Amino acid sequence: MTTIDSGRSTGPGPGEAAGTPVALTVDGRPVEVTDGATVLDACTAAGVETPTLCWAANLTPVNACRLCVVEQEGSRTLVPACSRLAEEGMVLHTDSERVRHSRKMVLEFLGSASELDQAPDLARWSAHYGADPGRYGPAGATMDEEVRVQDDLYIRDYDRCVLCYKCVEACGDDAQHTYAITMSGRGFGARISTEFDVTLPESACVYCGNCVAVCPTNALQFKTEFDLREAGSWRPDDQTVTRTVCSYCGVGCNLELHVQDETIVKVTSPDDHDVTSGHLCIKGRFGWGYVHGR
Amino acid sequence: MFGAGGGTSSYREIEETDVIVLWGSNAREAHPIFFHHLMKGLDNGARMYCIDPRRTSSSRFADAWLGLDVGTDIALANAVGREIIANDWHDRAFIDRATTGFDHYRAAVEPYTLDRAAAITGVPGEAIAELARAYATAEQAQILWTLGITEHHNAVDNVLALCNLALLTGHIGRWGSGLVPLRGQNNVQGGGDMGALPNKLPGFADIVDAEARARFEAVWEAPVPPEPGLHLTLMFEAMERGDLRAVYCIGENPADSEADVTNARKLLADLELLIVQDIFLTRTAELADVVFPASVAWAESDGTVTSSERRVQRVRAAVPPPGEARDDIDIIGELARRLDYDWGKPSPQDLWDELRSLSPLHRGMSWERLEAEGGLQWPCPDEDHPGSPFLHGWLWEPDLGGRQPAPFSVVEHAGPIEELSDEFPLRLTTGRALDSYNTGVQSGSLESPIRSGDTIDVSEADAARLGITAGMRVRVTSPRGSVEMPARIDPGLPEGLTFTTFHFPELVDVNQLTNDAWDKRSGTSEFKAASIRIEPLAAASPGSGPAAVVDGSGAGAGG
Numbered sequence: 001m002t003t004i005d006s007g008r009s010t011g012p013g014p015g016e017a018a019g020t021p022v023a024l025t026v027d028g029r030p031v032e033v034t035d036g037a038t039v040l041d042a043c044t045a046a047g048v049e050t051p052t053l054c055w056a057a058n059l060t061p062v063n064a065c066r067l068c069v070v071e072q073e074g075s076r077t078l079v080p081a082c083s084r085l086a087e088e089g090m091v092l093h094t095d096s097e098r099v100r101h102s103r104k105m106v107l108e109f110l111g112s113a114s115e116l117d118q119a120p121d122l123a124r125w126s127a128h129y130g131a132d133p134g135r136y137g138p139a140g141a142t143m144d145e146e147v148r149v150q151d152d153l154y155i156r157d158y159d160r161c162v163l164c165y166k167c168v169e170a171c172g173d174d175a176q177h178t179y180a181i182t183m184s185g186r187g188f189g190a191r192i193s194t195e196f197d198v199t200l201p202e203s204a205c206v207y208c209g210n211c212v213a214v215c216p217t218n219a220l221q222f223k224t225e226f227d228l229r230e231a232g233s234w235r236p237d238d239q240t241v242t243r244t245v246c247s248y249c250g251v252g253c254n255l256e257l258h259v260q261d262e263t264i265v266k267v268t269s270p271d272d273h274d275v276t277s278g279h280l281c282i283k284g285r286f287g288w289g290y291v292h293g294r
Numbered sequence: 295m296f297g298a299g300g301g302t303s304s305y306r307e308i309e310e311t312d313v314i315v316l317w318g319s320n321a322r323e324a325h326p327i328f329f330h331h332l333m334k335g336l337d338n339g340a341r342m343y344c345i346d347p348r349r350t351s352s353s354r355f356a357d358a359w360l361g362l363d364v365g366t367d368i369a370l371a372n373a374v375g376r377e378i379i380a381n382d383w384h385d386r387a388f389i390d391r392a393t394t395g396f397d398h399y400r401a402a403v404e405p406y407t408l409d410r411a412a413a414i415t416g417v418p419g420e421a422i423a424e425l426a427r428a429y430a431t432a433e434q435a436q437i438l439w440t441l442g443i444t445e446h447h448n449a450v451d452n453v454l455a456l457c458n459l460a461l462l463t464g465h466i467g468r469w470g471s472g473l474v475p476l477r478g479q480n481n482v483q484g485g486g487d488m489g490a491l492p493n494k495l496p497g498f499a500d501i502v503d504a505e506a507r508a509r510f511e512a513v514w515e516a517p518v519p520p521e522p523g524l525h526l527t528l529m530f531e532a533m534e535r536g537d538l539r540a541v542y543c544i545g546e547n548p549a550d551s552e553a554d555v556t557n558a559r560k561l562l563a564d565l566e567l568l569i570v571q572d573i574f575l576t577r578t579a580e581l582a583d584v585v586f587p588a589s590v591a592w593a594e595s596d597g598t599v600t601s602s603e604r605r606v607q608r609v610r611a612a613v614p615p616p617g618e619a620r621d622d623i624d625i626i627g628e629l630a631r632r633l634d635y636d637w638g639k640p641s642p643q644d645l646w647d648e649l650r651s652l653s654p655l656h657r658g659m660s661w662e663r664l665e666a667e668g669g670l671q672w673p674c675p676d677e678d679h680p681g682s683p684f685l686h687g688w689l690w691e692p693d694l695g696g697r698q699p700a701p702f703s704v705v706e707h708a709g710p711i712e713e714l715s716d717e718f719p720l721r722l723t724t725g726r727a728l729d730s731y732n733t734g735v736q737s738g739s740l741e742s743p744i745r746s747g748d749t750i751d752v753s754e755a756d757a758a759r760l761g762i763t764a765g766m767r768v769r770v771t772s773p774r775g776s777v778e779m780p781a782r783i784d785p786g787l788p789e790g791l792t793f794t795t796f797h798f799p800e801l802v803d804v805n806q807l808t809n810d811a812w813d814k815r816s817g818t819s820e821f822k823a824a825s826i827r828i829e830p831l832a833a834a835s836p837g838s839g840p841a842a843v844v845d846g847s848g849a850g851a852g853g
Binding site: 200249262264 | 305306324325326327328330333337355476477478479480481482483573574590591592593594599600601602603605607608609610611612613614616668669728729730731735736737738739740741742743744
């Protein structure tokens with residue numbers, strides 16, 4: 001048969017009607033978003049940049065870090081922008097004394113217990129709010145552990161972990177549904193762990209690296225990046241990022257090839273592309289060595 | 295199917311469907327990111343039925359696993375069809391308006407009672423009835439499959455048996471309902487779309503259609519042969535007869551991937567001329583008279599590939615090719631020049647625009663749109679067209695959009711060609727593992743911490759009977775060949791069934807075992823059903839050979 005579809009078969013998916021508009025005020029500016037949008041969306045729509053840490057576009061908000069809090073008139077407590085839904089008539093303040101004070105202390109607490117020098121966004125916000133982690137006395141509450149290097153794919157540096165839950169979410173309900181890791185312990189003993197702290201190959205881990213991709217502090221880090229950093233030759237400013245399509249199965253996952261000195265040094269996926277939403281499998285994320293004859 | 299060579303549905307649809315029937319596919323391992331979309335569907339409340347001889351990692355997420363015997367898919371599908379009709383769950387209005395041949399179909403499936411199907415397939419009748427009820431009474435339902443359906447001697451009949459179920463229930467041509475073959479290679483869809491089929495021109499124009507040929511001849515300024523060519527399996531038969539003496543092989547490794555590979559290698563080696571164009575010196579390339587080193591299509595070249603949801607997407611050069619490697623387009627152009635045809639130096643976009651001028655499916659996909667819109671799904675007939683998330687909406691139009699109704703097909707159960715015997719009493723089926731790919735030429739360098747290598751996976755019952763322990767080296771013998779490999783005990787396998795991957799041909803030459811009996815219509819060999827016997831050699835010493843794990847999660851199914 002030579003018949004082809006003329007395109008008349010095209011139909012829209014259901015449930016794509018435009019949402020109801022919601023009007024609110026951010027820092028004195030009126031702004032309109034659609035029903036279902038968050039306070040964070042409203043801030044963005046108002047042109048206000050909001051610091052986030054545990055939030056990501058491709059994950060469900062878990063309200064772990066409280067960095068994004070804003071002040072809502074009529075609300076006793078500050079509200080997390082990332083998860084609170086925008087409501088008609090809300091009056092929000094993102095730069096009040098309470099908000100600045102809260103964000104500063106969150107950054108100080110995190111900085112006093114974790115190494116944040118590979119989290120450029122946090123360094124920028126710390127400077128912005130004048131955060132001084134040292135004022136809580138000498139650092140000493142970091143895990144102070146050796147970096148865990150168990151294989152050639154990724155490393156775990158617990159000293160950098162801020163317990164934001166992103167890796168747990170990506171491994172679990174939000175993407176991979178593998179559930180290899182979760183939080184264990186309490187207080188200063190809290191940490192991300194496999195079951196009974198077994199090694200990764202002994203755990204349910206399938207090495208998709210989706211936890212690494214969402215980590216905001218480089219506590220989880222691609223081994224290629226780790227090795228280059230150790231050698232003092234990791235130069236993000238000299239890297240190009242090229243979008244292409246994975247060479248393995250027929251799903252058509254979009255890849256971002258990070259290239260330095262004509263060599264691929266890292267592979268990620270754009271979280272704004274609806275095939276992957278930023279997630280990949282072990283082959284797509286790690287299986288590119290053959291391009292360079294490895 | 296129904297005149298278009300592509301899956302009907304978008305990934306986004308499975309997130310919103312009600313019933314998912316995963317048939318002969320271990321998508322959890324073979325299509326992991328598609329499985330993310332599928333999991334969203336399950337999280338949104340969809341029910342899933344997995345039909346696979348093995349209890350795969352995908353089936354762990356299912357509401358029910360129907361563990362049928364290898365090669366009994368048609369008996370199961372026909373029984374589902376009979377059960378739907380017997381309970382009056384079929385969509386009479388849809389059948390009357392949009393299909394033909396229902397009465398023949400109904401008569402043909404009548405003998406496939408639940409009892410008879412249970413006897414053939416090994417699946418309990420209640421489970422078949424439950425699948426029929428769930429599928430037929432769902433508002434939206436999809437059937438998805440991969441090589442568990444197509445790597446059989448009656449592959450086309452298997453697919454038609456599934457198409458019948460969609461026609462019976464109207465689960466086709468609507469958002470969320472469809473028939474979805476998941477593609478195993480990153481551009482196997484695009485290759486077919488571009489005419490890399492022996493009977494098709496780009497855009498699925500028929501090569502025997504003189505009018506279609508004339509359109510291409512006008513642009514190409516050369517005659518197009520009016521007869522269909524040979525597909526891979528027929529090529530090997532032609533080599534066997536001595537009719538085919540020169541082969542130009544681009545990006546394929548048949549010296550490792552063909553069923554009954556010993557014979558395939560001999561035929562390739564005996565050719566008068568073998569040219570191989572590849573990014574690796576594969577085992578096929580080692581047999582070649584001439585090797586053209588090519589650049590890596592997705593990282594060293596610009597172009598397009600097309601995915602399982604018919605989405606055309608751009609690939610882009612990010613790094614320069616090594617040494618003398620060149621873009622495929624350059625190599626082919628240079629070869630043409632040496633044969634006295636100067637095709638100039640067309641860019642990938644030039645070639646794409648020529649394709650658009652000839653293929654109405656792709657006409658609206660300008661290079662700029664492909665860049666800006668993150669890919670487009672065919673058909674996309676003009677530049678204002680948004681692309682098509684799903685196919686065959688015409689089946690729901692009152693006049694069928696002026697087309698012929700879709701025919702039911704009468705298909706009968708026919709088990710694997712190679713029956714089990716006293717000499718070869720075990721069934722061998724093959725498939726993929728999560729962290730490896732085909733003959734391993736790409737994935738071999740990936741240092742995967744979860745890789746166990748090619749093992750022969752056996753059921754607990756067979757292992758106990760044969761005295762096989764985990765990690766023990768065994769000899770596996772089929773009527774065609776014999777290999778040694780380590781054993782792994784998989785509680786997800788029923789008695790009598792064994793499984794292996796085929797990712798390490800340098801270590802274990804699995805395709806010495808597989809059967810090259812093939813479907814005359816699709817050209818696909820019956821990789822899924824060989825007969826073998828297993829003999830223990832010696833218990834593995836610690837640290838020797840790949841580790842064997844007693845766990846059902848490591849190895850993957852049908853590609």
